[in-house]
Amino acid sequence: MTDTATAGARPCFQLKGATVSLTALELHYFEIGPFEDTLRDKIRQAPGFFRDIPLIVSLEKYEGLTSELDFFQIIGICRRHNIHVAGVRGGNDDQRRLARNASLALLPASARREESVTEPAAASPEADMAPTTEAFQGPVAAKIINQTVRSGQQVYAPEGDLIILAPVQAGAEVLAAGNIHVYGPLRGRALAGVHGLESARVFCQSLEAELVSIAGHYKISEDIQDHGWKSAVHIQLKDDQLVVMSLDKA
Missing domain, CATH: 3.30.70.260 (ACT domain)
Incomplete structure (x- = not known):
């Protein structure tokens, strides 16, 4: 038995949840x-x-x-x-x-959100006057990053938007369930709508990205260098294609 395999020794590993892009x-x-x-x-x-x-x-x-x-x-x-x-x-x-x-x-297969349509119940005056007991669900707060996202780093907003008030360097990765806003050059990878939100967008002050993805649809740098490269743009998904537009036309 090794010295570390004694009572009270720190375990050789821990299991933790992790989010990675695949x-x-x-x-x-x-x-x-x-x-x-x-x-x-x-x-x-x-x-x-x-x-x-x-x-x-x-x-x-x-x-x-x-x-x-x-x-x-x-x-x-x-x-x-x-x-x-x-x-x-x-x-x-x-x-x-x-x-x-x-x-x-x-x-498992990708989760597909399906809207169920039900007929509304007949309203009564008593029901109209009864106070609701359902708690109001406010908007999800955006995750705000103030410092540069450096090469090798990953920043993830699992529920809402991701706002970065600094550059995203080459080799870095930023992910969000909602929109991604980069108030500086975007040189790494940006993946918005990672849970399938097709209305998500990517906004940046200078598009220099290695890869941009919205709801699983992506373009690499070679595909976007002829469209708003090194300028302020927003990127959205239209007809399963990523469309790059100047922020002046937002």
């Missing part, structure tokens, strides 16, 4: 040749972004046959390109069994 590969069908060709094209667009990233394979829009779904091939192809498949999201029981056999983590 790239999802939305698979429609799987054929080895087309899969690797498409992956090469994506990596060629931004080789630095894809190197050593963790990847989740999303099966929520998979239309191919389950018998054609070979996770060992997918893992092998991705590893050849320095991409690490960490798990699978969604899928039916057979597809998730195949993922488990390939030692992949199983994630």
Whole structure:
């Protein structure tokens, strides 16, 4: 027995909740040749972004046959390109069994908010006069960051907007359930609407980002350098495409 394995010694690890951003590969069908060709094209667009990233394979829009779904091939192809498949999201029981056999983590399908429509109950004078007992739910306070977000740092606003009153440096990452406001240059990665809020926006005083994402739809720097680069812009999602507009036109 080691000296540390004694009563009262500090445990060698702790389990804590953590929030990290993952790239999802939305698979429609799987054929080895087309899969690797498409992956090469994506990596060629931004080789630095894809190197050593963790990847989740999303099966929520998979239309191919389950018998054609070979996770060992997918893992092998991705590893050849320095991409690490960490798990699978969604899928039916057979597809998730195949993922488990390939030692992949199983994630639930994305939560989709559905509005239920119910007919209002008939009102009565007594009901109109009765005081409500439901507590008012005020707006979620924005998270405000005063200092520079440096390379390697991650700042996350899990419920509302994120407001940064300083630059976001290259290699940094900022995430928010709502909007992201950067009152300075945005050089790192900005991911707004991380829980699927498609009306979220990204505002910045100088667009120099490595990646911008809204509700999972993203553009890398090469895709946005012809649209408002190094100027004050706001970015929103329209018809599943990110649109960059000058703040003068907001």
